[in-house]
Amino acid sequence: MDLSAHPPGVPAGADADLVDGLAALSRALVGITAHTLATLDVEVTLSQYRTIVVLASRGPVRTVDLAAALHVHPSTVTRTCDRLERRGLVARHQGATDRRVSWLILTESGKSLVGEVMRRRTAQIRELVRTPEAAAARSLAELVEALAVASGEPSERQWWHRWEHCTDLTPTSAAG
Amino acid sequence: MDLSAHPPGVPAGADADLVDGLAALSRALVGITAHTLATLDVEVTLSQYRTIVVLASRGPVRTVDLAAALHVHPSTVTRTCDRLERRGLVARHQGATDRRVSWLILTESGKSLVGEVMRRRTAQIRELVRTPEAAAARSLAELVEALAVASGEPSERQWWHRWEHCTDLTPTSAAG
DNA sequence: AAGTCCATACGGCAATGATTGCATGTGTGC
DNA sequence: GCACACATGCAATCATTGCCGTATGGACTT
Numbered sequence: 170m171d172l173s174a175h176p177p178g179v180p181a182g183a184d185a186d187l188v189d190g191l192a193a194l195s196r197a198l199v200g201i202t203a204h205t206l207a208t209l210d211v212e213v214t215l216s217q218y219r220t221i222v223v224l225a226s227r228g229p230v231r232t233v234d235l236a237a238a239l240h241v242h243p244s245t246v247t248r249t250c251d252r253l254e255r256r257g258l259v260a261r262h263q264g265a266t267d268r269r270v271s272w273l274i275l276t277e278s279g280k281s282l283v284g285e286v287m288r289r290r291t292a293q294i295r296e297l298v299r300t301p302e303a304a305a306a307r308s309l310a311e312l313v314e315a316l317a318v319a320s321g322e323p324s325e326r327q328w329w330h331r332w333e334h335c336t337d338l339t340p341t342s343a344a345g
Numbered sequence: 346m347d348l349s350a351h352p353p354g355v356p357a358g359a360d361a362d363l364v365d366g367l368a369a370l371s372r373a374l375v376g377i378t379a380h381t382l383a384t385l386d387v388e389v390t391l392s393q394y395r396t397i398v399v400l401a402s403r404g405p406v407r408t409v410d411l412a413a414a415l416h417v418h419p420s421t422v423t424r425t426c427d428r429l430e431r432r433g434l435v436a437r438h439q440g441a442t443d444r445r446v447s448w449l450i451l452t453e454s455g456k457s458l459v460g461e462v463m464r465r466r467t468a469q470i471r472e473l474v475r476t477p478e479a480a481a482a483r484s485l486a487e488l489v490e491a492l493a494v495a496s497g498e499p500s501e502r503q504w505w506h507r508w509e510h511c512t513d514l515t516p517t518s519a520a521g
Numbered sequence: 522a523a524g525t526c527c528a529t530a531c532g533g534c535a536a537t538g539a540t541t542g543c544a545t546g547t548g549t550g551c
Numbered sequence: 552g553c554a555c556a557c558a559t560g561c562a563a564t565c566a567t568t569g570c571c572g573t574a575t576g577g578a579c580t581t
Contacts, residue, residue, distance in 0.1 A: 191546090199578080210570090214557065214558085216557080216558060217557090218560095218567080231538075231539090232538070232539060232540090233537085233538060233539080241542085241558085241559070241560090242559065242560050242561080243538080243539070244539085244540070244541080244560075244561085245558065245559055245560075246539095247539065247540055247541085248541095248557090248558080249557090249558080263439070264538095267537090267538085267567075267568070268566080268567060268568090269537065269538040269539065269566065269567050269568070270537095270538060270539080270567095271538085271539065271540095379557080381567095390530065390531085392530080392531065392532095393530090397531080407565080407566090408565075408566060408567090409564085409565060409566080417531090417532075417533090418533055418534080419533065419566070419567085420533075420534085420566085420567070421531070421532055421533075421570080423566065423567055423568085424530090424531080424532090424567090425530090425531080425570095428529095428530080440565095443541070443564095443565080444539075444540060444541090444542095444565095445539065445540050445541070445542075445564070445565040445566065446564095446565060446566075447565085447566065447567095
């Protein structure tokens, strides 16, 4: 399906459904990532993984830039990378021209970890897409709806309904 | 001669002479150190030597502490040690417990340089002390006076006299 | 010989970058 | 409930850099 071309025949009401579906799908995908991280042999939190992903895509970066990319305080990056360095996933290199900066870079272990997470998550998403309901979807909205349902994530409307009436409800874990 | 015990028989007038003599001697000794540095194969300024001497006596120190010891801004220490590091006289080591600090330490070359300067200067001072006039000194004041004269440095009074009447006088170099 | 130019060293001040100590909030497991 | 680890921000600390000014010594010109 072509996501770049917006189908002209879809009414405004369907757009609202689409937004709801994407929101649900977003939660589902985050859940999948979290679950994937949980299945790894090394213990990596979601924050640490976010850090690693930025490092994987942006190459060597300075502490302050990584903090900006993650929208956190530089000190947070320092300590997060301390933990990642202890686990052998990240390496520091003092700047040659500017000795104040410490360049942060992924180690081979770090790179392979990112690759592994990508692979497993892709596999899980592929399973989702191959669901009979997804395969039978005849519109973008239907597809998103099907994917959200297949991931076990409640729709946006359902989610808010639950939250308003059952604030003490233990959140059911998403993704499988 | 015991320098720590102040001879009780010396009158106040002699004290003034002693102060003058020591002032002249001070100039002479600084001149000797500067001259000694000039005779070395490596080019080391007086500021750089001051830095090295502190490093030699105080062992590994932090940049900020070295700055305090030299009564100078930390940035000055940074750049002075940059030059000394380029000359292979000083080495930096990043702090293990506190990674902000860089420990400054003398290299073997640095140590030997300090030793060399010490040795040469001591030799020159020894020559001064072995002057017949110095050997014949019967009091501290006499000794200081003799040393100052032997060093070729004018007395405090003479110095000021020259300065006031001949400001355009090219300063005669001290020390030999 | 005197003057000019230039490179280097010295020095301080403000800004920058990384880190640390301290405090707080948030899960997770016992 | 309670200890423990993680995440987070804030203020302070440490080293460094850029910018500026001064001084000094050497080379080149006049």
